Amino acid sequence: MASEQLFVLINSLSPDEKRQFKLFSSKYQRIKGNNYVRLFDAIDKMKSYDEEVLKTKFKKEKFVRQLHVTKNYLYNLILQSLTLPHIENSADAPLDGTLIQAEILFKKSLYDPCLRLVEKGKVLAKKMERPLLFLEFSSLEQRIAIKKYDTDYFRKMAVAGYYDMVKTLNDLRDFVELRRLQNSLIVLMEKPFEMLKDEERVKLYEESNHPLLRNENQSTLTDCRILFFNYWRQFYDYTHDYKKAYDIAGRYVDFILGPENAHKTELFPSSMFALSNLIASQIKIAKYKEAEETLTRLQEVPARTSDQRLMKDERAHLWRLNLLLNSGDFEEALRSAGETEEFLKRFDEKISRRFRMQLVSWLATLYFYCGLYSKSLFWRNRIINTSEKEVQEDIYELSLLSDLMIHLELKNHQLLQYKLKSVKRYFQKKKQYHALELAVIKTISLSQFKEGAGHQKVFADAEEQFQKLAKQKINTSYFDKFDFMAWIRSKQKKITIREVIQSS
Numbered sequence: 001m002a003s004e005q006l007f008v009l010i011n012s013l014s015p016d017e018k019r020q021f022k023l024f025s026s027k028y029q030r031i032k033g034n035n036y037v038r039l040f041d042a043i044d045k046m047k048s049y050d051e052e053v054l055k056t057k058f059k060k061e062k063f064v065r066q067l068h069v070t071k072n073y074l075y076n077l078i079l080q081s082l083t084l085p086h087i088e089n090s091a092d093a094p095l096d097g098t099l100i101q102a103e104i105l106f107k108k109s110l111y112d113p114c115l116r117l118v119e120k121g122k123v124l125a126k127k128m129e130r131p132l133l134f135l136e137f138s139s140l141e142q143r144i145a146i147k148k149y150d151t152d153y154f155r156k157m158a159v160a161g162y163y164d165m166v167k168t169l170n171d172l173r174d175f176v177e178l179r180r181l182q183n184s185l186i187v188l189m190e191k192p193f194e195m196l197k198d199e200e201r202v203k204l205y206e207e208s209n210h211p212l213l214r215n216e217n218q219s220t221l222t223d224c225r226i227l228f229f230n231y232w233r234q235f236y237d238y239t240h241d242y243k244k245a246y247d248i249a250g251r252y253v254d255f256i257l258g259p260e261n262a263h264k265t266e267l268f269p270s271s272m273f274a275l276s277n278l279i280a281s282q283i284k285i286a287k288y289k290e291a292e293e294t295l296t297r298l299q300e301v302p303a304r305t306s307d308q309r310l311m312k313d314e315r316a317h318l319w320r321l322n323l324l325l326n327s328g329d330f331e332e333a334l335r336s337a338g339e340t341e342e343f344l345k346r347f348d349e350k351i352s353r354r355f356r357m358q359l360v361s362w363l364a365t366l367y368f369y370c371g372l373y374s375k376s377l378f379w380r381n382r383i384i385n386t387s388e389k390e391v392q393e394d395i396y397e398l399s400l401l402s403d404l405m406i407h408l409e410l411k412n413h414q415l416l417q418y419k420l421k422s423v424k425r426y427f428q429k430k431k432q433y434h435a436l437e438l439a440v441i442k443t444i445s446l447s448q449f450k451e452g453a454g455h456q457k458v459f460a461d462a463e464e465q466f467q468k469l470a471k472q473k474i475n476t477s478y479f480d481k482f483d484f485m486a487w488i489r490s491k492q493k494k495i496t497i498r499e500v501i502q503s504s
Contacts, residue, residue, distance in 0.1 A: 006075045007049035010040065012349060014306065017082060018044070024081035035063045036074045095124055095133050102140055111144050118144065122164075129221055131168045131175075138165055174212055174219040178227040181207055185231060189238050194474040208235060216255070225255060226270055233277050237284075240473050246281035253278050253294075257301075268308050271301055272315055279319045284480065288327040295319050310347060314355045317343050321362045325369070330498050333366055353390055357383060361395045364402065365482060371496040373409045380406060394477050400426060401440050402482065408444050420445055436475045439465055440484070447491070459491040 013021070025037050042057055043049070051067070058064040098121040105114035118141045125134035138161065145153040188196065188204055196204065212218050216228045229252035236245035252274045261267055275298040282291035299316050303309040317340045324333035340359060344351070351359075364379035383391055383399040391399075400423045407416040420441060427437045439462065447458040466488050469475050478484070486500040493500065 004049055006071050007043055007046065009075065009078060010043050013078075014350070016306070021078055021081040024084070025077055035061065035070055036077055039063075039070060039074055040078075095121060095128065095130060098124065099133065099136060099140075102137070106140060106144065106147075109147070111148050115141070115144050129223070131172050131221075134168050135165065138168075171219065171221050171224070174224050175221060175227070177210075178212055178219075178224055178231070181210055181213065182227055182231050182234075185234055185238070189234065192474045192477070193238055193240065194472075216251075222261065222264075222267070226252075229255065229274070233281075237281070240476060242281065242284050246278075246285055246287075249274070249278040249281045253297075257297075265304060268301070268303070269311065272298065272311055275301070276315050276319065279323070283323055283326050286326075288323060291319075291323050295323065310350060313343065314347075314351050314359070318355055318359050318362070321359070321366065325362060325366055328501050330366075330370060330502070334370065337363055337366055354392065357386070357391050357395055361399065361481070364399070368402065368406065369483075369486075369497040369501070371409075371498070373406050377403070377406045377410070394481065397427075397437070398478065398481055401437065404441070404444050405487065408448055413448055416444070416448055420448075434474060434478075435472075436469045436478055436484070439469060443488075456492050456494070459488050463488050463492070 021040065022037060025034070025040075039054070039058075042054060046053070054067065055064055058067075063070045098117055102114050102117040102121060105111075105117065118137050121137040122134060122141070125131075125137060141153075141161070142157065144150075145157065184207055185204070188200055207213075212224075213228065213231060216225045218228070219225065229248060232248045233245055233252060236242070236248060255261065256267060256271050256274045275294055279291050279294045279298070282288070282294060295316065298312065298319070301312065303312050317336075320336050321333060321340055324330075324336055340363060344356070344359060348356075360379050360382045364376045364383070367373070367376035367379065380399050380403050383395060384403060388396055404416065404419055404423060407419060424441050427441075443458060443462045447455050450458060463485075466484055470479055470485055483497060483501065486497045486504075490497045490500045
């Protein structure tokens with residue numbers, strides 16, 4: 001195990017999780033201050049991992065001779081301390097407990113009480129839609145029948161038991177097939193819809209006609225219906241049919257928050273995903289009032305754990321900022337941005353990387369629109385200085401272009417010259433080199449040393465080209481994240497993008 005992994009794990013723990021580890025590890029300590037807790041505390045105090053510091057600190061201790069063994073045990077001990085509460089709070093905990101108890105009774109040859117638990121478990125597994133656990137209970141039921149040599153049970157399993165297992169296997173097959181279809185769509189979505197090859201486009205439409213995708217009732221499993229809604233929302237959004245994406249997103253929310261599922265705590269992540277999708281669709285077709293109402297619904301979904309609260313908060317911050325920026329409410333957006341910055345500072349690495357980068361990008365865009373270029377640069381640098389592999393491609397590429405715009409505003413001409421060459425090389429190396437990127441680079445390059453009327457003329461000359469680019473669907477994802485037309489007009493009028501949007 002790499003030492004850095006232990007350091008990263010310890011630094012990722014919340015105060016509650018650290019306290020939980022101390023309580024958990026106390027079960028293993030025979031004397032006060034065992035080696036694992038002492039090593040934990042020493043690493044926890046480090047700002048960066050340094051093994052030599054540890055060896056010096058514990059040079060008189062025997063365990064330092066095999067420090068790698070102690071570190072490995074500590075790593076696993078921390079994982080165990082984190083695992084138990086999740087198992088206890090899991091929606092499957094009653095089922096798992098019943099299965100374990102049944103296995104214990106089976107090993108003790110107590111077949112009748114074991115069978116009662118198995119029957120209870122099968123009913124519960126069906127109700128909770130856990131096909132794999134249902135099959136495990138069915139397998140144990142077969143083993144009991146063999147041990148007892150109960151012909152009545154053989155007869156029952158040959159008829160009713162057989163059909164139950166076939167239906168369960170069919171449910172699992174449907175789930176696996178729907179997951180395959182969605183994964184196939186995600187792979188195709190790595191490139192813009194307009195850039196698909198003929199054979200890729202044929203594959204896309206052939207798979208979208210799959211029998212399991214004809215309506216959401218093709219399977220009775222909740223997980224299959226969730227995959228159905230996810231597939232079609234992504235499909236319509238990818239193919240630029242935003243009205244249909246909006247409709248399917250609404251149906252997804254109605255299903256996941258309907259009376260049939262609203263009480264299922266295990267569906268909390270799906271409810272967050274469904275509501276986020278609906279807000280995104282509402283913003284895309286300018287239904288801002290509806291988006292505000294959906295955001296309120298998202299904030300009102302009960303969160304029962306700290307992880308759920310964080311998941312809800314990160315989405316609430318993201319969509320609040322997104323909505324305010326797209327609807328042009330800059331005053332409220334700036335106020336909300338302050339709260340978002342505090343949220344980022346407080347939770348930072350706790351937030352999923354995907355949402356953190358999206359939040360940072362919207363903050364940078366907001367500050368750029370409002371003419372706060374230094375603040376915008378600060379947040380853009382958070383993205384550019386992150387490994388390219390750890391950032392969504394569209395956000396990373398937008399950040400490279402936005403960085404050029406910021407340095408143009410700050411009149412950092414010498415640095416801008418270097419950055420223009422670097423960014424142009426970056427895009428030229430990529431197969432998907434869009435005309436929009438070239439247009440931004442060219443416009444900035446032509447305008448950087450010009451002043452007054454000459455500077456404005458460069459942008460006036462570029463306006464027609466950017467209008468054409470805005471109409472091309474291949475550039476939709478860029479224009480959704482940044483108003484390039486407002487940028488072009490702001491440079492001609494010598495005002496901020498915020499003023500352009502508010503005056504339109």
